[in-house]
Amino acid sequence: MMQESYSAIYADLWRRHWWWRVRHELVMSTVEQLFLGDDRPRSQRTIFDIGCAGGVSFDDLSRYGEVYGSEPDPALVDSCPQWRQCIELTAFGPDYSASRQYDLVLMLDVMEHIEDAAGALRNLRRLLKPGGHAIITVPALQSLWSVHDVINRHYCRYDKTRLQRLIEDSGFTVHDLRYFFIWPLGLMYLRKLLLGTKQRPEKSYTVTVPPGPLNRLFAGLSRTEQKLMRLGIHWPLGSSLIAVVERPRALSSDAGGNAINV
Numbered sequence: 302m303m304q305e306s307y308s309a310i311y312a313d314l315w316r317r318h319w320w321w322r323v324r325h326e327l328v329m330s331t332v333e334q335l336f337l338g339d340d341r342p343r344s345q346r347t348i349f350d351i352g353c354a355g356g357v358s359f360d361d362l363s364r365y366g367e368v369y370g371s372e373p374d375p376a377l378v379d380s381c382p383q384w385r386q387c388i389e390l391t392a393f394g395p396d397y398s399a400s401r402q403y404d405l406v407l408m409l410d411v412m413e414h415i416e417d418a419a420g421a422l423r424n425l426r427r428l429l430k431p432g433g434h435a436i437i438t439v440p441a442l443q444s445l446w447s448v449h450d451v452i453n454r455h456y457c458r459y460d461k462t463r464l465q466r467l468i469e470d471s472g473f474t475v476h477d478l479r480y481f482f483i484w485p486l487g488l489m490y491l492r493k494l495l496l497g498t499k500q501r502p503e504k505s506y507t508v509t510v511p512p513g514p515l516n517r518l519f520a521g522l523s524r525t526e527q528k529l530m531r532l533g534i535h536w537p538l539g540s541s542l543i544a545v546v547e548r549p550r551a552l553s554s555d556a557g558g559n560a561i562n563v
Contacts, residue, residue, distance in 0.1 A: 355380025
């Protein structure tokens with residue numbers, strides 16, 4: 302769980318801060334693509350959001366299926382009372398016990414909070430139906446480690462190679478894996494350079510929504526970046542990573558002994 306003072310403002314940050322808004326837009330465009338061509342009624346599709354912060358994204362996700370989630374933080378789980386009955390107050394990790402399987406699982410900036418990330422990914426695989434997908438986002442580049450990671454109780458930041466290896470070793474097929482939020486890198490490294498080892502202590506650290514003009518500018522830069530991503534551009538670096546993965550269908554053999562997907 303994150304620090305209590307941060308939990309208290311998380312829902313407001315999610316609704317108004319450029320970073321949360323643009324990440325949500327990226328995730329929702331990915332969800333839309335994954336369900337494109339799925340002719341099943343919405344009631345027959347299921348979605349599970351790990352670390353769902355009380356269901357802040359459920360209104361949008363529910364357009365694509367029946368939505369459920371888990372959230373370990375009591376300060377966040379009641380953020381959206383209309384969705385409370387669909388949310389488990391529990392942490393996700395290697396020991397999480399699932400009662401069902403889902404077509405899509407979201408794991409958005411969750412894995413960095415889990416010490417045994419490999420175990421958590423193996424459990425994530427068990428959450429998915431064969432042929433089901435997961436969308437995973439994590440903070441990227443250990444060189445960007447800062448007080449923000451400390452206060453959020455992260456274990457690490459990831460690079461593309463490490464994340465891909467972890468995902469594939471857990472039995473997933475990776476369909477897409479890319480960096481995003483490339484444009485803030487210069488500002489983030491400059492901040493580290495200027496602050497050096499004098500970064501603010503945890504108890505004085507806060508995250509706030511930037512003033513309106515800056516918030517709109519940063520959101521606009523990020524949306525332009527995402528438009529370029531949709532044109533097929535893969536950035537060599539970024540402050541975050543997004544992965545779209547699939548639990549492969551089980552293999553069986555045909556009459557001639559050849560392996561086939563089922």
